[in-house]
Amino acid sequence: MAHAYTPGLRVSAKTNLRKTRRLPLTGDVVVEVGDIVSADDIIARTELPGNVTPLNIVNQLGIVAEDAPHCMTKEIGEKVEFNEVIAESSSFFGLFKSTAKAPVDGTLESVSEVTGQVIIRQDPVPVELRAYVDGKVGEILEKEGVVLETNCSFIQGIFGIGGESSGEIQVVTESESEPLQPTLLDESHAEKIVVGGNLLTLDAIEKAQELGVKGLVAGGIHDTDLKEILGYDIGVAITGSEDIGLAIVVTEGFGEISMAERTFKLLKENEGRKASINGATQIRAGVIRPEVIIPSDADEDAPVEATPDVVAGGMSAGTLIRAIREPYFGQIGEVTKLPAELVALPTEAKVRILKAKFSDGEEVIIPRANVEIIEED
C-alpha cells in the first residue's frame, strides 16, 4: 500500500491546541465564547437519567398480573420513597392484606398487566464537565460542550492509564536515559506531575501513589509492573478509566527505553509550570493518545502560530526516525536511503525498507512499517 507508514507522536514546543469537551448526554453549557477558564472550572452540566429498579408485585401480593394496575396505591408519575407501600391486595373480605414496598426512592414509571412488573426510576444523577485545561472558550457546541483553545506545549505519549488530572511539572532524573527510582521521590512531589527518564519502576509508582503524586511521565514501563499496578493484564489498549489515584503517560513503549531527547528537554524547560495530563489511550479506529498539555503564559487573545505538523510519509534522506520494533527497538537514526524495490528480510518476507544510520555510525536496514518519524519543529 502506498500510504503505509506510522505517523510519529506529536511533540510540540508551541502550538494552539483546540480541545473539544463534550458531555455524555445533552445538557447545559455554562460558559460563553471568549471566557477564560482554568482546568478545574465547570463548563457544562447535565443529568444522567436515574437508575431503573424493577419490582414484580405478582408474587408479593399473591395476585395475577392483570390485576397489578388495580392494586397500586401510587399513580404513575408519582414520587415514592424507600420502603413506602406502593401496592396492596386484600383477601378474605379484607381480613388479610399483602403489601409491596418501594425498594428505592424514585418515581413510579410503569406497571405491566402482562407481567406484573412495576418500574421505579430513581432521581437523575448530576454530571459536571470540567475544563481540564486552562484556556479560552473558542466555540460552543450547543447543549453538548465547548471547544477550548489554548496556547501550549503539547506532548503525546504512546500508552497511558488513569484519567484526567493536573499539576505542576517536576523532572526528577538527570537525563532521559535514567530510570525513575523511588528514591527520587519525596513529600514535595505531592500534587505534582513527575517526569523520569527511561523507566517507571513498580516501586516508584507505588511510592508516587502513597505521596499523592498526580501524574507520572517516563519513556518506558515493564508490562509485568503494569499488571502488578492494575491487578490484571491489559488486553486491548483502551484505557483511561483505571482508578489508580494518578495518571501515567509512557512516551516510548514497554521495556526500558530512553525518552526521546526532545520530549525530555521540553518537559525540563517547562519545569515548575502547571500542566494537564490524561492517560486515556485508545489504539483502534478513532485513536486517542495519552497527553501532557502545558499551557503557556502568553497573551490568551493572541493565538500562536501552530507548529506545522510534519506530513508523515514524506520521509526522505536525512529524516530522523525511531525504530519501533526489535531488533533496533527504541534506537534513533537518520534515513540514508529509501530504495523503491522490495527487499527480503531475514524472515524471507519481501517488504519495503529504508536504510538508516544510528548515532554510533552503524547503518542498518529496517522495514518502513517499523519506524516512526520524529517530528522536528
Add this chain to the structure above:
Amino acid sequence: MTIPDNINVILATDCGSTTTKAILIEKVDGEYRLKVRGEAPTTVEAPFEDVTRGVINAIEEVEELSGRQILKEGEIQTPVDGDKGVDIYISTSSAGGGLQMMVSGVVKSMTAESAERAALGAGAIVMDVIASNDGRLPHERIERIRHLRPDMILLSGGIDGGTVKHVVELAELIEAAKPRPRLGSGYNLPVIYAGNKEAREEIEDTLANVTDLQIVDNLRPTLEQERLGPAREKIHDLFMEHVMAQAPGYKKLMNMTDAPIMPTPGAVGNLMQTIAEDENIDVVGVDIGGATTDVFSVFEDTFNRTVSANLGMSYSVANVLAETGLENILRWVPFDIESSDLRNRIVNKMIRPTTIPQTLVELKLEQAIAREALRLAFEQHKSFATSLKGVQRARDISDTFDQSMAGETLVDLESLDLIVGSGGVLSHAPRREQAMLMMIDAFLPEGVTELAVDSIFMMPQLGVLSTIHREAATQVFEKDCLIRLGTSVAPFGSMKKPKEAMKIELTLPSGETLSKTLNYGELSMHPMTFRETATGEVTPLNGLDLGKGKNNPVKVELHGGEAGLVFDARGRRPFGLSDKGEMRINKLNQWYSAMNIYPEE
C-alpha cells in the same frame, strides 16, 4: 438495483476498518478470473468522513493496474462499453465498527442462543446476550442495555404458543432502559422481535412507541426447530437502512452499488456455505485479523459463525496473552526467552499494531502467538456450534452406543474435509508451510483433512458476489482466491511410550512408491504440488485410529498443494506436547525442521 443477465466484468470492494480493498473480475475464455486487486486506506473517520473516497482511491489503483477505465467523472461507469466500465459493482463493509448488536432471549441456552446464532450468522458483533436466566438482577440488565448503545437489538423468547410473560418482561426491561442507537440520535433504535407469536400484541404495546419495532417469524417456533432465515434477512435490511445510512458517506456508496452492501463477515459466511453445499463437504474457515478472529463452520449442512472479538494479532494481541497465559504461548516457542521480555514484545505490538517481524526470532514469536489465538477462537467456536439444546430425543436400541446428546458440538474433527485460513499472519506467512503447520497445531484436525489459505483475502467480495452470481464467485474462489496447501493425515489416540504410530504405503504421481513408518511424536512432510494426487493406504498402529477403528487401515486419496502432504503422528486427545523446557524445545525444532518451515539461521 437490477442485475444484468450477461455479466463479463465485475468490480467488488470490501471497506474494512483500516483498508478498502477492490478486486476486478473478468470473464476470459468462458471463465471468470481475478484480473487485479487494488487497495487504499479507508476514509470513514476524520478528516475525510466519507467512505467513498477510499473506495474511489482503491478503484483508481485497479484502473492503473488493469489499464481499464472504470471511473467517469468520479462515478463508476456501468455497463461495460468496450474496454471501459464494469457490468456490476458490489461491496461489503466492516468499517466504523461493523454491525454491533445486542440479543435477548428467555432461556440462555435455548432462545437466547438461537438469537445469538442468528445475529452472528448475519455478520454482527454480539455485544451482550441478555436472558431471563443470565444470573443478573433485572436492574443490572437494564443498566447494561442502557450503556451498550448497539446498532440494533434482536429480541426472541418462547416457542410459538408458549408462555408470553417472560418475553414481555424482557421487552419491559428494554423499554425501561430506553436504549439509544450507537450512530446518530435522530431515530429510534431498531428492535427485531423474533419470539413467540402469541406475544406480538403485548410486545407492540410495550415497544412500538419507544423503538423502531420490526416483527418477524419466531426463530425458535418449536424446541426442535430453529429458523434463523427471517431474522437474519431483517438484520441485513436494517443494517442497510439504519446503520449504513448513518455512517459517513454510505448513502453515496449505497447508490453506487448494484446489490445491497453486506456486513463483511456475513458475506464470508455466505461463501463458506456455498462451497460446502457445492462440494458437499464439511468446512472450517478462520479469519484472523488484528483485532478479532472469526471462525465459520459448516457441519451436517449447519452453518455457524463465531467472532472472538478480542483475539487478534495486533490491537488485541495482548489479550491473547491475557486469555491463554504466558505458558501456553511459550510452549510453541522453539528457544528460551525471558518471560518479561516476551511480555514487553507482545504489548509493544499492541501499541504499534502496524509493525512487522524483521528477525526470525520475532517471526517465530508471532507465529507462536497466532497458534494460541487460533486455538482459543476455535475452542470458543466449538462450544457455540452445537446441536439445539433443550430438545427431547427419542432413543431406540440402535442408539445404545451412540452417546451424542442434545447440545453437543457439531464440530467433528474427524469428518472435517477442508480448513480455509485467512488473515495476515496466515495469508502473508513467508513460507506456506508455516501457515499449514500453524493451522494444524491450532485446530488439530484428525484423519484426512485438506488445508488452504485465502491468498489475498477476497472472500468478502466473493461472498456478496455469490448472492448474485454464484458461478463467477465459485470460479474465482477456486482458481484465484484459494491456495491449496496440501493434506494432513493425523491418527487420533495417544501413547505413554513412543512406539510405531502409522504406516504409510502410497503410490505417488510419478509412479514411485512412498513407504514409511512414523513413530509416535513424529511429524513428516512429503512435498507434492497442487493437482497432484497420491493414492494408497495408511495404517494407524498400536491403538491409534484414523476413523475406521483402532489399528484399521484406511484407503486414501491425498491431494498436494504448495506445502504438500503432512503426516502427523503427534497424537490427539490429548495432543502430546512436553512441558519440560529442553525436551519441548528439541521436539519443536524437530517438527519445524521436518516441515522445513524456517530458514537456517
